[in-house]
Amino acid sequence: MDVRGAGVVVTGAGHGIGRAIAARMAAEGARVVVNDLDADAAASVAAEIGGTAVPGDAASEAGVSALVEAARDRLGAIDVYFANAGVDVGRGLDTPAEDWATAIEVNVMAHVRAAQRLVPVWLEAGAGRMVVTASAAGLLTMLGGAPYSVSKHAAVAFAEWLSATYGHRGITVQAICPQGVDTRMLGNAGPLRDLLSHDTVLQPEDVAEAVWQGLQDDRFLILPHPEVQAYYEFRAGHTDQWLAGMRKLQQRLDHTHQTHQKEQS
Template identity: 40%
Template sequence: MKLRDKVVVITGSGGGIGAACARRFADEGAKVVVTDVDSDGVTRVASELATVGLAVDITEEGSVHAVAELARRTYGQIDIWFSNAGYAGPPRAGDLSDDQLWQLNWQLHVMSHVYAAREVLPAMLDRGDGYLLQTASVVALALHPDKPAYSVTKHAALSFSEWLAATYRRRGIKVSCFCPGPMLTPMLMADGVPPDHPIVKTAATPEQVADRLVDAIDVERFLILDSPLGQDCLTAKATDYEQWVQDMAQQTTA
């Protein structure tokens, strides 16, 4: 799908990858609607792009509806909904006890995607055209040993994308799941990764990621990877699942 003249909603676009994609998509001629829980970020990015934005919490279904209504009132029917917002949280080795953290991860990484699909799919199906793009993580193909809630919900996000693609592709709906590796964003720094760590040296910038996403959307690729890490994880699981689990066990600090 070409981005020119398409109406695109990007969640989590007040900073990081979302903001970089908002700028890059706008450069391609898309009509971008900015939304994020960070009101200052929404104001800044929307002003820069001369577009509209709304600061909301998309873990609430009413907020997703409000963003969609803003997009439709301003530009018309939504062509692409990019569910990009996410939260990693600090490493908490083996922590299964924090119900609030589990609920936040579930609402943000799974239910916000469900709410978006409920909101925009009916009109897309009527037109026989539309695009649902979701950000999961390379963790969805592997795991994060110190973040069980993050790992489990990112797997669920990928599974939901798979279900959407299998269910609606024949009816004209394009679906992509973006599973990025480490990126130079505040989320990575919040993990306490030192600036001289090898991960930082090889991590992509948000701008590089945005370029890759434009290319992937153009060819309507389902699984979007930005490094060999994701493919390596898939290959390792398919080749020797037991060994993959053993390798993951060696990395945990629990």
Template identity: 45%
Template sequence: MKVAGKVAVVTGAGGGIGAALAAGLAEQGANVVIADLDGVRTDRVARAVGGIAVAGDATRVEVLEEMIAAAESNYGPVDLFFANAGISGEGGIGQNDEQWQRILDINLLAHIRAARLLIPGWVERGTGYFVSTASAAGLLTQIADAQYSVSKHAAVGFSEWLSVTYGDQGVRVSCICPMGVNTAIHTDALQADDEASQLGANVVAKAGRVLEPEDVAAITLAAIEEESFLILPHPEVLEYYRRKGSDYDRWLAGMRRLQRESAAG
């Protein structure tokens, strides 16, 4: 899909990959609604790219409805929705169910709630595009962070299901699965007080080049033009994924070794 003239909504667009996606979309002629929990950052990005700002929690249906309404009233029906808002876990297995519920709300259920609102209209029109920001952790795993790993696996699974179920009805789906990206999630984990978060971030940093958000956005928009499902800003992830599928036990043993070596420094 060419994005010029299309209407796009980007969640988590106050910074990082979301802000870079919003800028890239605007540069290519799309009309963009910038959504983020942080109203100040949302307004700043909206002014920079000439878009519409909606501040609020993307896990709430009423806020998602506000994003869609803002797009429709200013530009027209939503053509592309970027489910980009996301957070990392607390490290380890998680201390309580509330932590798990929060990360699942943001990294998975927000995607599901947005799709519920958009898919019927897209099927009726015979066109629409859902883009999920997942992670290489959703294809492989995230050492030391069960919540992030599980939620990103689920996000990949939901994207696959959307494509299988609605792909023949004009709905396109892409799933972005990068490794290290220079965003607040990555830098905060590197500087975290708990050893589990630091361990996970250090593994990511050592696994491959840490990309800038603008790199990920450019690769993503090129893949959307080709309507590719799996978007891998780090191409080496595909080889890791193949090794995992070809010999699961060997891959698990290798991941345990990587964990030990990283923990040892």
């Protein structure tokens, strides 16, 4: 894929994976709109890569409409949309309804709302690309993080539906599903950090490189951590064994949490 001159939007691009993707797209010659709730971060990244900052909410109805309209004004057309913004809120069954709503809003409905505004135009043009940043949690699960796991599964499912429905009409849809990446989210993961870091902790630039390679062959699943493929296949073919293993991991997490509480008391 040649992105030289292409109009690209990256949401959640003020930090982490989004920032790295925006920088890589700009380096490859794309015209990039940098979106983030953090207006200062968006402006800083845009200045660094020669892009255009369009700060704001990339999830709500009004926010998505404003972002798409502003991006079209600046780019003329949106050729590639990286739905990268995401949140990790709540934990288990005691997660309040407000956190569940936030997870669904940002990790799922942001993608739906963007697609509603982008796909009709792409169908007329006969081409367009949407790349969703999901997570390995969307293919496997995230112990300790019910809203994150559920919403990322939904993100992958929506991307699959888009691909199945519109892939034959020129629209390419892809899902990025990394494990541990050295971002603020990993830094705030607490006891889960060791679990997420079990294989390899990648830098955001490593993920951006995997994304660039994924753009070249249009593969649906972009897996910066290759081992996720084997986990995903084992989960599908040996579901009960997979769940038994996950329960053992959960027991280890429970023990770690109990030990930590005793040390603090």
